[in-house]
Amino acid sequence: MIKRCAYHFFRWFCHPDYFDEIQGDLEELYQRNIERGDRVAQWKYLLQVLVLFRPSLMRSFFYYSLINPAMFRNYLTTSTRNLLRYKLFTTINILGLAIGLASFLLISEYVRFEESYDHFFTNADQIYRLSTVQKMNGEVGVKDAMTYHPAPKVLKDELPEVKEATVTYKFKELIFRQEESVIQEKQVIAADSNFFNVFDYQIIQGLSETMLTEPYSLVLTESKARFYFGDQDPLGQTLQVLGTFNRPFKVTGVMQDVPENTHYKFDMLVSDGSIKERVEQDGWNGFNYYAFVMLDQYAKPSSLDEKLTALSRKYLGDETSMFFTLYPVNDIHLKSDYTYEAEPPGSERAVVFLRIISLFILLIAWVNYINLSTARAVNRAKEVGLRKAVGALKGQLMSQFLLEALLVNLLAAFVAWLVSELLLPYFNQLVGKQVLPHVWNHPSFMISLLVFFLVGTFVSGFYPALVLSGFRTVTVLKGKFRNSRSGTTLRKSLVIVQFAASFVLIASTFIVFRQIKFMQGEDTGLVTDYVVGISLPRVERGQWEAHNNQVASFSNLLQNHTAVETVGGTGYLPGGSGGDINSASGLLRVVGLTEQMTGTTYMNHIDDRFLGTVEIPLLAGRNFDRNRTADTAVVLVNQAFLRRLNIADAESVVNKQMQVGGEDGDKLEIIGVVRDFNRTSLKSNVEPTVYLPDYSPASLVVKLRPEQYQQGLAYLQETWSDFFPNAPLDYSFLDDRFAALYEQDQRFGDIFATFSGLAIFIAMLGLFGLSSFMAAQRTAEVGVRKVLGATVPSIIGIFYRDFLVLLGIAGLISLPAVYYSMNGWLQSYAYRIDFPWLLAGVALLIVVFFALLTVGYQVYQVAVLNPAKTLRHE
Amino acid sequence: MKSYPLGEFEEIVLLTIGVLYNEAYGVAIKDAIEERAERKVSVGALQSALKRMEKKGYLESRQGEANAQRGGKPKHYYTITAFGKLALQQNRDIRNTLWESIPKLALDFKLS
Numbered sequence: 001m002i003k004r005c006a007y008h009f010f011r012w013f014c015h016p017d018y019f020d021e022i023q024g025d026l027e028e029l030y031q032r033n034i035e036r037g038d039r040v041a042q043w044k045y046l047l048q049v050l051v052l053f054r055p056s057l058m059r060s061f062f063y064y065s066l067i068n069p070a071m072f073r074n075y076l077t078t079s080t081r082n083l084l085r086y087k088l089f090t091t092i093n094i095l096g097l098a099i100g101l102a103s104f105l106l107i108s109e110y111v112r113f114e115e116s117y118d119h120f121f122t123n124a125d126q127i128y129r130l131s132t133v134q135k136m137n138g139e140v141g142v143k144d145a146m147t148y149h150p151a152p153k154v155l156k157d158e159l160p161e162v163k164e165a166t167v168t169y170k171f172k173e174l175i176f177r178q179e180e181s182v183i184q185e186k187q188v189i190a191a192d193s194n195f196f197n198v199f200d201y202q203i204i205q206g207l208s209e210t211m212l213t214e215p216y217s218l219v220l221t222e223s224k225a226r227f228y229f230g231d232q233d234p235l236g237q238t239l240q241v242l243g244t245f246n247r248p249f250k251v252t253g254v255m256q257d258v259p260e261n262t263h264y265k266f267d268m269l270v271s272d273g274s275i276k277e278r279v280e281q282d283g284w285n286g287f288n289y290y291a292f293v294m295l296d297q298y299a300k301p302s303s304l305d306e307k308l309t310a311l312s313r314k315y316l317g318d319e320t321s322m323f324f325t326l327y328p329v330n331d332i333h334l335k336s337d338y339t340y341e342a343e344p345p346g347s348e349r350a351v352v353f354l355r356i357i358s359l360f361i362l363l364i365a366w367v368n369y370i371n372l373s374t375a376r377a378v379n380r381a382k383e384v385g386l387r388k389a390v391g392a393l394k395g396q397l398m399s400q401f402l403l404e405a406l407l408v409n410l411l412a413a414f415v416a417w418l419v420s421e422l423l424l425p426y427f428n429q430l431v432g433k434q435v436l437p438h439v440w441n442h443p444s445f446m447i448s449l450l451v452f453f454l455v456g457t458f459v460s461g462f463y464p465a466l467v468l469s470g471f472r473t474v475t476v477l478k479g480k481f482r483n484s485r486s487g488t489t490l491r492k493s494l495v496i497v498q499f500a501a502s503f504v505l506i507a508s509t510f511i512v513f514r515q516i517k518f519m520q521g522e523d524t525g526l527v528t529d530y531v532v533g534i535s536l537p538r539v540e541r542g543q544w545e546a547h548n549n550q551v552a553s554f555s556n557l558l559q560n561h562t563a564v565e566t567v568g569g570t571g572y573l574p575g576g577s578g579g580d581i582n583s584a585s586g587l588l589r590v591v592g593l594t595e596q597m598t599g600t601t602y603m604n605h606i607d608d609r610f611l612g613t614v615e616i617p618l619l620a621g622r623n624f625d626r627n628r629t630a631d632t633a634v635v636l637v638n639q640a641f642l643r644r645l646n647i648a649d650a651e652s653v654v655n656k657q658m659q660v661g662g663e664d665g666d667k668l669e670i671i672g673v674v675r676d677f678n679r680t681s682l683k684s685n686v687e688p689t690v691y692l693p694d695y696s697p698a699s700l701v702v703k704l705r706p707e708q709y710q711q712g713l714a715y716l717q718e719t720w721s722d723f724f725p726n727a728p729l730d731y732s733f734l735d736d737r738f739a740a741l742y743e744q745d746q747r748f749g750d751i752f753a754t755f756s757g758l759a760i761f762i763a764m765l766g767l768f769g770l771s772s773f774m775a776a777q778r779t780a781e782v783g784v785r786k787v788l789g790a791t792v793p794s795i796i797g798i799f800y801r802d803f804l805v806l807l808g809i810a811g812l813i814s815l816p817a818v819y820y821s822m823n824g825w826l827q828s829y830a831y832r833i834d835f836p837w838l839l840a841g842v843a844l845l846i847v848v849f850f851a852l853l854t855v856g857y858q859v860y861q862v863a864v865l866n867p868a869k870t871l872r873h874e
Numbered sequence: 875m876k877s878y879p880l881g882e883f884e885e886i887v888l889l890t891i892g893v894l895y896n897e898a899y900g901v902a903i904k905d906a907i908e909e910r911a912e913r914k915v916s917v918g919a920l921q922s923a924l925k926r927m928e929k930k931g932y933l934e935s936r937q938g939e940a941n942a943q944r945g946g947k948p949k950h951y952y953t954i955t956a957f958g959k960l961a962l963q964q965n966r967d968i969r970n971t972l973w974e975s976i977p978k979l980a981l982d983f984k985l986s
Contacts (some may be wrong), residue, residue: 023945024900024941025917026917027943028900048916056922056926057918477886
């Protein structure tokens with residue numbers, strides 16, 4: 001048996017000339033070995049056959065193929081000659097493919113980066129964030145990313161599926177002192193000692209188990225350690241934290257820098273024990289903590305739903321509307337729809353859009369190659385005919401033309417590689433992230449380059465190779481050869497695809513920009529010109545009174561300066577992120593007007609000058625007044641609040657009592673109705689909001705006189721350092737704050753525009769080549785027409801007719817595509833434009849314009865030729 | 875001087891063929907090498923060396939009679955050509971020259 005297999009194997013691979021001799025030797029040896037047992041002999045036989053499996057004794061396996069050195073050389077020569085002979089077409093092909101490939105690969109890397117968020121933890125798919133979701137009557141209300149401080153520990157103790165749990169608190173900022181200067185650190189979190197059990201960051205110095213146990217311990221990332229301590233050993237050193245803490249923190253550990261691709265970034269960790277007071281105060285009341293749990297390998301989060309509901313009831317009371325929920329950490333960056341995210345999440349939709357653009361670009365580039373090669377097949381027809389006449393097989397011709405495609409694609413891949421390396425800094429800038437430092441040493445980029453170079457070779461080269469190798473020898477050599485009809489149809493459909501893709505991209509770009517412009521220009525309801533927002537320092541412990549006096553005299557001093565119009569106080573500066581506000585959920589009614597209702601109400605504390613500073617009018621009633629001592633249990637409400645309670649008449653609520661928290665709840669007198677204004681981006685609606693009076697606010701808005709705003713700013717800085725020497729001044733114009741809200745959208749628009757531009761460029765490049773060839777082909781026809789009296793415009797018109805039909809079809813196909821995709825995109829904005837049909841029309845006109853310009857240029861070149869010259873050879 | 879490259883194994887095979895004179899076919903060569911040079915030789919190694927040297931022109935081959943012991947396949951006999959002889963000669967000369975150029979002291983070892 002073994003011998004039989006070995007024999008057949010040997011017979012299969014052995015060179016026929018050698019077979020008899022070697023087989024004889026083997027048989028002889030086998031016969032001799034048989035004395036020592038049949039099995040032994042068979043195994044020896046097999047062994048010998050295996051050792052015989054070497055190239056020098058093998059037959060040729062590649063008889064009819066490229067691995068025939070002489071023919072290979074010949075193919076290479078012909079291909080090179082052809083590429084060099086038609087330089088214009090070679091350049092168009094290589095340039096198009098290179099730009100296409102480079103764009104596609106760079107976008108792919110960006111997409112890969114966006115999708116890699118938080119995947120780098122060892123057990124990333126087992127890590128979940130414990131969040132809080134409001135559910136009332138089975139309906140999901142506000143989804144809050146944060147949870148209660150004791151919650152994760154409860155989960156770990158009571159649910160066997162939860163293996164690890166950690167709770168963290170993200171500081172808005174902490175102020176550190178380094179020698180004489182104060183440094184504002186915005187990325188500081190407090191974490192308990194389980195933190196590193198869930199997130200396996202690499203610890204460089206210190207013990208991960210103990211470094212967060214003691215209160216007032218501090219763990220620095222590598223770069224922060226270098227920043228504060230240089231080359232010294234940071235372990236055991238202390239850093240002074242100002243503000244509420246006002247005490248030294250001891251450095252107990254150094255960890256790796258937190259990578260860019262995590263949603264929860266930080267530069268420093270302080271131990272959970274350091275914020276004990278805050279934790280005790282919040283207890284089961286305040287959900288201000290990001291908590292994470294690691295589930296058992298086999299646990300399913302969906303199976304935990306019921307247990308979580310039970311736990312919520314157990315700890316938050318039977319009547320609770322807040323429920324614990326688990327959200328996979330892997331999905332946070334792209335899919336989260338929670339408020340109070342640690343950083344503004346990315347957009348899955350944007351990622352999908354970009355992926356589509358990148359595919360479009362690559363497709364357009366490949367289509368260019370297919371179109372140009374098949375259109376110019378006529379040039380190669382004679383060569384193919386001759387090769388066939390002397391005995392070339394179809395397979396051989398196909399491999400020849402595939403080799404040619406390979407050559408073009410190889411050059412294109414090389415150019416793409418260079419281009420992406422050179423343009424990478426601009427690309428990183430465009431997407432606003434350091435996606436890759438370099439491409440040339442990035443394994444995934446290089447692998448993609450290789451893969452798509454090969455795929456591209458096949459996709460772009462296969463059809464032309466099929467067409468070229470399929471020519472009938474006799475027809476071709478007779479010299480009366482024209483392109484086949486089916487080839488033209490395919491080419492036309494491909495041109496339609498290109499036009500359609502270009503149109504979709506241009507129209508979408510326009511719509512994205514129009515929407516952004518709309519949001520930026522839309523009236524937010526408040527006047528932010530020359531209004532500066534300042535965050536005041538946090539109050540130090542036991543110094544409320546002193547602090548309030550300080551803030552009061554600070555704002556009075558500003559108020560009295562000539563460059564300042566007014567100064568208002570507010571809990572939250574307008575133009576912040578969506579989560580920048582407090583909210584309360586529970587029963588609520590306006591006594592005498594409405595029944596008890598549940599729902600989330602947003603709250604802001606403002607002083608009596610805030611509304612005036614940003615020029616928000618009152619629709620009814622009156623503003624707060626700091627001189628009325630009775631103005632304590634009073635509120636202002638906004639229009640959205642009235643809409644929620646189905647109250648049409650603003651006047652009717654004035655002087656009515658608002659009751660929160662059921663029948664025994666506190667009553668507040670509504671003294672006025674504020675016109676709606678957007679406190680954040682126009683992606684979200686104006687929330688039902690109540691405004692409570694507060695004369696020692698957390699932030700100030702300062703309206704400067706336009707003509708003196710420079711002095712105003714200077715004065716502001718000067719006064720600030722007199723009053724708050726320990727805190728750096730953090731101010732920004734409200735205009736800038738609002739503009740910054742649209743940064744992501746703007747960036748998305750920019751990326752979209754850039755790559756749409758490139759796609760159209762490549763498409764036009766292809767059209768340029770194609771029309772130049774077609775015009776050249778029809779030189780004689782044009783000559784005859786001219787002789788018979790046709791004018792240049794009428795000749796161009798004849799060519800245009802063909803292309804206009806194609807453009808029309810492309811428009812018809814792509815308009816619905818644009819409509820459905822972009823309307824879907826617009827739906828994600830609370831304030832949005834209607835689908836701009838006019839703009840879509842303009843986009844179509846632009847494609848038509850560029851297409852006709854390209855074609856017209858080429859036809860014109862032929863049309864102006866003197867027929868006497870063009871017809872001389874006919 | 876024209877060079878006739880010859881590897882170490884090739885040289886042994888060539889010499890063995892010389893030794894066997896008219897009886898040099900695959901299995902015989904293999905046996906002879908295994909006996910005289912005291913080394914194991916696989917059919918693969920031997921055959922590829924034979925084919926290589928035949929291509930270089932050091933060997934000629936002729937077909938012998940069919941043989942039942944060989945499963946009806948004929949023996950394939952090899953003989954050295956003039957080029958083969960030259961190659962062997964050249965190899966030997968090079969070695970001789972090298973041997974003679976070694977200073978006496980360099981090889982003054984004793985095996986204990």
